[in-house]
Amino acid sequence: MIDLHCHTTASDGVVTPSNVIRQASRKGIAVLAIADHDTVNGLDEAAGAAEKEGICLIPAIELSVAFPKGDFHLLGYGIQYKNENFRNKLAQLRTIREERIFRIIERLKRYGLNLTHEDLQNESQGDAPGKAHVARVLVRKRYASNFNVACKTYLNEGMPGYVPKEKLSLESACELINNAGGLSVLAHPKSLNGENHEEYERIIQMCVSHGLAGIEVYASLHDNQDVRLFLELARRHRLIATGGSDFHGDNGACLGYYGHRRPVPESCSQPLLQKISQNKT
Known part of the structure; x- marks a missing residue:
């Protein structure tokens, strides 16, 4: 295989x-x-x-x-x-990726969802966090019932936490x-x-x-x-x-x-x- x-x-x-x-x-x-x-x-x-x-x-x-x-x-x-x-x-891409996640967190905070940078660092185990890590934190904090719901409700285009990826x-x-x-x-x-x-x-x-x-x-x-x-x-x-x-x-x-x-x-x-x-x- x-x-x-x-x-x-x-x-x-x-x-x-x-x-x-x-x-x-x-x-x-x-x-x-x-x-x-x-x-x-x-x-x-x-x-x-x-x-x-x-x-x-x-x-x-x-x-x-x-x-x-x-x-x-x-x-x-x-x-x-x-x-x-x-x-x-790749290091440059990582910096851009991290800046995007910071913007997503700030947008979600304004929407009333309490996510922190520490939450994302813990979820990503120290590596560069991405959209998937945000979705998993949303599930863990019970803002969403599962990964797909988190993306559709908060992170996809048109939703409160959407920030386009460069x-x-x-x-x-x-x-x-x-x-x-x-x-x-x-x-x-x-x-x-x-x-x-x-x-x-x-x-x-x-x-x-x-x-x-x-x-x-x-x-x-x-x-x-x-x-x-x-x-x-x-x-x-x-x-x-x-x-x-x-x-x-x-x-x-x-x-x-x-x-x-x-x-x-x-x-x-x-x-x-x-x-x-x-x-x-």
Whole structure:
């Protein structure tokens, strides 16, 4: 089994990097990618655990990209995550992320909700807090019954705590990944809310012009028809087809599966690993 899209407590997951590795090992996963949002802070811990468990760990990251509609996320695989310039840019993104969370807290306070910076630091375990951490604090303080209700009631667009996230341009995101020796892969493209096949075709062509290497074909957002569509587009544009659970530890995702009883195809791992190896030479 494989899983090419997992999150940890280094960003908005609830399971530590080493425990994600241990859970993956128990499930028989041989190849795993940890792709936290805008950070690589969990990769050293994950690498140490992966070596002990005999798991092939692919260092990765997930970046948010500015786009007129939907959610545009770009995965970077095989990144040289200790590269100084790369880490400096991520430090800038962390500062922007923290400033956004401070603004969310202040907006919620004006609405009568008592959240503090300490609440968020405790929830994020010292790493940069994000929207997901705010939602979990809202649940813990009983302002919302569950995570989804917290987002819909307080944090999504048009709600009292909404503050838009500052995102990278597609060109900047691809450049950041490429300069770190990584491969850019379009994450769960269904989230782009394309109206039809032709619109997805245009988006992917645009991404290819910036160096896109792959498409996350097997994603929990995708039904079987979506999988067929994105697999066809990957083949047509000679892109790698990847897949992953988008595991966070509390979102219902199961390591190694991209939905209920749908294991991520093992065939996704070898082309990606081969391309990463070629990229290093």
